[in-house]
Amino acid sequence: MTPLPSEAHPAGPATVRRHNRGLVLTAVAGAPASRAAVAAHTGLTRGTVSSLVDDLLADGMLVEREAPRGGRGRPANPLQLNPSGPCGVGVEIGVDDVGACVADLTGTVRAVRRVPSDHRRHDPAHGLRRAADIVRDVVAEAGLPVAGVRVALPGVVTPDGVLQRAPNLPRWQDVGVAELFGSLVEAPVSATNEADLAALAELWDGQALRDMLFVSGGVGVGAGIVLDGRLFHGAGGRAGELGHVVVDPGGRACTCGGTGCLETVAGVTALLRAAGAADVDELVREPGAALDVAADALGVALAGAVNLLDLPAVVLGGVYARLGDALVERVGAALRARVLARPPVRVLRAAVARDAALRGAAIGVVRELVGAP
Amino acid sequence: MTPLPSEAHPAGPATVRRHNRGLVLTAVAGAPASRAAVAAHTGLTRGTVSSLVDDLLADGMLVEREAPRGGRGRPANPLQLNPSGPCGVGVEIGVDDVGACVADLTGTVRAVRRVPSDHRRHDPAHGLRRAADIVRDVVAEAGLPVAGVRVALPGVVTPDGVLQRAPNLPRWQDVGVAELFGSLVEAPVSATNEADLAALAELWDGQALRDMLFVSGGVGVGAGIVLDGRLFHGAGGRAGELGHVVVDPGGRACTCGGTGCLETVAGVTALLRAAGAADVDELVREPGAALDVAADALGVALAGAVNLLDLPAVVLGGVYARLGDALVERVGAALRARVLARPPVRVLRAAVARDAALRGAAIGVVRELVGAP
DNA sequence: CTCCTTTTGTTCGACGTCCGAACTAATAGG
DNA sequence: CCTATTAGTTCGGACGTCGAACAAAAGGAG
Structure with missing residues (x-):
């Protein structure tokens, strides 16, 4: 043994x-x-x-x-x-902006701020200084003692807060965000993947589902896996790569090297093509064929995940949430046709619309405080 | 919040x-x-x-x-x-036999026994009496005090030990195995899915992988998911249904209602057809085309699971283990082509060949004893 | 052979925590 | 005004860990 x-x-x-x-x-x-x-x-x-x-x-x-x-x-x-007790601060490094937000012990958001910041032109140190500035702003606005800071990052983050790889932030390779940011703000700093935090926001602030798959539709397709009320990170912190589940083995080539990945069929760029739309706003107004395409692909990909993990619910976020209830309906039908579980899987639209990752980060800090202070 | x-x-x-x-x-x-x-x-x-x-x-x-x-x-x-200390007893209800086994505190198996028992002809009570008989035999042979009994069952088992549904045991619907068996042997009894226990046997007795997907190839295709050294059961105890991941959306209809499920392509019956073989022994001797078919389908299905959960290793068991290293090689290649993780996924052949579920059940009891007695 | 050093294992008092029960506090109703 | 009821506090006892002092059992030096 x-x-x-x-x-x-x-x-x-x-x-x-x-x-x-x-x-x-x-x-x-x-x-x-x-x-x-x-x-x-x-x-x-x-x-x-x-x-x-x-x-x-x-x-x-x-x-x-x-x-x-x-x-x-x-x-x-x-x-x-205590609404005036220690608070949690959430920070988000987006592709072309930074945001910060303060949540008090009860989980209500007391201050939010977001400012543009071009991370393709400037280096990480510059972006983090911008972030530290608005952190000071929101903390001053809330006027609460800071218990901790959590940074949401659009890429693979190790448990000790290093951003290893971020597809849309080429200059942010192997950046020790937690450590660097810790020297800019005097508080303990941690860092987590942005889609994961959005899933937690949905868990805490939206519909309280102890087990669910939160699908975040964007250029890539990511997923936050919530098991037993906690986020599942995986052995290497990379769990949730739903975008490269194969839904059409003979299909289009993907950047990952495979073919027919979900991302090539139901990612934002693929949906724009299917709908003949120029941007996301137009896609949302007139989805056309994109709706069916996305629903079928998501049905196949999610069925596998739901069967494998025995999940009772799936929440659609990101672009999928903006596409409305029609998509939710069709994905639900496609999913129920392929999943044997009783009671059938619930498919829901994300309830937390704005600043999901930001809220998840801030609330996560206070949740930890409440769980085991 | x-x-x-x-x-x-x-x-x-x-x-x-x-x-x-x-x-x-x-x-x-x-x-x-x-x-x-x-x-x-x-x-x-x-x-x-x-x-x-x-x-x-x-x-x-x-x-x-x-x-x-x-x-x-x-x-x-x-x-x-203490090798003479309290021991764990494993019991397995197969399709046409029952088995029992004793493991001492160190995890070494001290006695095994298996006898035929036709569970299609007789009712559960009869089968459990047969099982209790051989439990008495192996316990007498080992001569150790019994700390607990765990029953391995080929179907969906609830946390409190009720066998809800067993595809190959039509008479065993909603049977409270743990409770019934507890009245036959004077010791605490629990029950778990058979594929899950086989995965644990691989974890404890074979190669010690803290995170892995154990794929058990049979008529159905099941999987035991081991995360952080522990088995993942899922919200409803049904986790690991790999057999109904879609690998060929336009393919053959499956009993589950979907089409092109892994089971319809890489299950035992499908493999027999692909190889033109009459039984499993013949299939193992001359797999022919079945090898490629199985490898491709497993590659697609496993890639999704591995990406989703960020698993570092996959272990092939059941028929797949018997099909040898050629299959392992091909699945590994198919998988690495589709998975982006670094270091690449390891694909291994199951090391625990005989009585995997039985051993997993018995060792599981003593592991629990050692973990928090 | 004796004494010293080193490592193991035990013993004992101090501290922190929880529990149970007795006690005090504050209110409604007769 | 008195009683019943519920809320909160206080105090001794039990249990468990820690730290330090102590006893035990070897090897090595002189």
Whole structure:
């Protein structure tokens, strides 16, 4: 029997405390609850909850509201996540702009800003300085202490925050974004793939599906895989490459070296060609044949993924969301014809339209804070 | 922000103890180690390790070997998993036989037995009684205390051990195998899909790949997905349905309702037809055109899965393993042509040939024991 | 042979955490 | 005004880890 080479850490009283702090915070995250309610919900003693809450109040993670109306007995003191507590900052490096956004502990966005920045002409250091500038702006606007910063990047990102490869950002090869940006803003910085964060935004801010495939249609076709309420990154951080699933083995050659990849049939450039449209706005107005083409291809590609992972739902985002319910309907039909699961797969349109990755990044920081502070 | 409806349990001193017990056991699982070595490896204090080891010795999980040879200083007392400690029992319900097997704490198989049993003619209760009989036999032969029993089933199994649907066992619909079998043998019983357990056997007993797709070729084509050293079941326990990935959209109709599924091209019956063979033995001797057909179809289907999940390795089992290295070579080539990952995907032949599911079931029980007893 | 060094394993007090139960606080209803 | 009810706090006990001191068992130097 081969050993697990896992690097597990020893547990002690501090581990327990952290775990239970997280329990209390997640119990309060949904709706305000009293200490007694938290105790009943988590299984902890009222005494223990009191002690934990004292800590959390001192740390500014919780606040006590005054709403002493109710039935018999001593009125309860509802606790809630402190809207003025530590916040998460999301940053997005787009192809020709940068954005930043602040989310408070409750997950509501308190400030957003986006400015143009041509990353094809300038080098990464320049782009990151621009980003740091608007981070300062939004943080000043929100006026909250910063717990952490997360950067959304359009490419392959390693767990330690290095952008390895970005198809549309040729100058950003092997850039240690987390480290570089950490020296520009005084806060812990992490970095993640942009499509993955958009999927998380959909999970947290949109429809709460613990297991889903979030398909982001653009020039490429990416997917964020959410399993059991958590994002799945894959062994090398590259999971979600849906664009190169083969949907037409004899079809057009793809940049990846294969033929008939989903991207060559249902990517934005292919859809523009199918619709005879000049730009995305025109495509959305008069999709024509593009709708059928995209639906068929997506049906084939998604069926494989859904069968393989036994996913109960698929969410269409990016261009696909803009193409409207007609596409959702057709993809759903194509999918149900090929998938055997009962109950049948649900196909939905993305609910978080604007700044999905940005919101996902900012909320992700506070979610981590609430989960295990 | 939507709350996580997770049912997390409170932590206490007992939780810590359990966790650290697991740490000690996994530390000695690879090679025997002294208390001091365990302390250094896990980060626990020597004192704490001593206390934990005392417990584990008393429980019969560990034994102290005598090998006091070495350099300076007081000689170390090597500890190892107790080969006479609690064991795991694996049971397999095949189409026309039942099997049972005992694995000790170190993961070595101590007894195996397999007898014919026609599950198409007799009902589940009869089959389970046969299984219980040979469980008694192998347990008597091994002479070890039984920690748990795991049943491998050829179909969809829910987390609580109910066999929902088994294509080749029409009488076994919605059978609560775990519960029924639990009343026949006095030990905790769980049940899992047979292909999944074969994948785990490959993980533990064969090549130790923390992330892989194990493809099991039979009448259907199933897959066990191993992510980060653990099996991925999916939201509904049905993950791994590789057989109905579409590899030829215009192809033959499949029982699932779709067309051109992998199963219709690279399943056993399709391969027999392609090779013009009467049975599997003949197919293995003279595969002919079947080799190319299978390799192409697997290449297309696996490329999608590998891209989607960013898997570093694929292991071919079942009939595919019997078809030899020629198939492995061709699938590898087809796959590398379509997958962009670096380093390239590895394609391997299954190392655990006989009784894979049986071994996976038995070893799975003891692995769980060692992980968090 | 004796003493010193080195490494292993044990013992003991201090600290942190949770639990259970008793106690105080605050409200509604009779 | 008194009682029942619910909320929150306080305190001792139990459990577990840590750190340091201590005992044990070898090899090597003089």
